[in-house]
Amino acid sequence: GQNIDQPTEMTATEGAIVQINCTYQTSGFNGLFWYQQHAGEAPTFLSYNVLDGLEEKGRFSSFLSRSKGYSYLLLKELQMKDSASYLCAVRDEGKLIFGQGTTLQVKP
Amino acid sequence: GAGVSQSPSNKVTEKGKDVELRCDPISGHTALYWYRQSLGQGLEFLIYFQGNSAPDKSGLPSDRFSAERTGGSVSTLTIQRTQQEDSAVYLCASSLGTSGGDTQYFGPGTRLTVL
Numbered sequence: 001g002q003n004i005d006q007p008t009e010m011t012a013t014e015g016a017i018v019q020i021n022c023t024y025q026t027s028g029f030n031g032l033f034w035y036q037q038h039a040g041e042a043p044t045f046l047s048y049n050v051l052d053g054l055e056e057k058g059r060f061s062s063f064l065s066r067s068k069g070y071s072y073l074l075l076k077e078l079q080m081k082d083s084a085s086y087l088c089a090v091r092d093e094g095k096l097i098f099g100q101g102t103t104l105q106v107k108p
Numbered sequence: 109g110a111g112v113s114q115s116p117s118n119k120v121t122e123k124g125k126d127v128e129l130r131c132d133p134i135s136g137h138t139a140l141y142w143y144r145q146s147l148g149q150g151l152e153f154l155i156y157f158q159g160n161s162a163p164d165k166s167g168l169p170s171d172r173f174s175a176e177r178t179g180g181s182v183s184t185l186t187i188q189r190t191q192q193e194d195s196a197v198y199l200c201a202s203s204l205g206t207s208g209g210d211t212q213y214f215g216p217g218t219r220l221t222v223l
Binding site for chain 1: 139150167213
């Protein structure tokens with residue numbers, strides 16, 4: 001079967017660091033994506049990992065361990081505009097299999 | 109350049125009616141995907157098209173759902189005899205190809221409400 005788990009909600013303080021975890025069990029694996037989705041808007045691409053290790057992109061980093069079926073998204077120097085849902089998705093052949101998403105609230 | 113566009117942005121229909129949702133992918137993208145997002149739920153894969161290959165329909169929830177892609181560009185998702193549980197945001201995405209790293213870019217979605 002296909003199963004992707006993320007925490008439902010997280011809260012963090014402006015300027016802090018937050019880590020959003022994602023665990024997966026899927027029949028296929030062609031890479032793992034993180035998307036950001038603000039309320040009422042389309043998901044926008046954040047990061048892609050296919051090999052084990054850390055990918056850094058500005059304030060955002062994403063980590064993958066294929067043997068553990070585990071990824072995390074790290075957000076540094078949090079800003080109020082980072083309040084959004086963060087979606088973990090595994091690529092299985094062409095399609096993306098999404099988790100339920102993690103709603104992050106950044107407080108002043 | 110232009111992103112993925114979808115129409116209509118909102119659609120309200122009565123139970124039992126048929127609806128058509130349209131997606132215009134990014135120019136040059138060979139792969140096109142349909143997902144839906146119910147309230148408070150994650151994105152659910154429906155169907156994808158890649159070039160001239162047969163579409164992957166494995167996510168369509170019932171035979172009331174169908175999709176076509178004409179001329180390798182525009183796609184239409186049709187829902188026949190709509191039910192209240194079909195109410196959701198229907199999102200279309202496109203990508204250059206279906207290789208692992210080919211990013212899927214999403215359109216703004218069509219919010220479907222079935223009364």
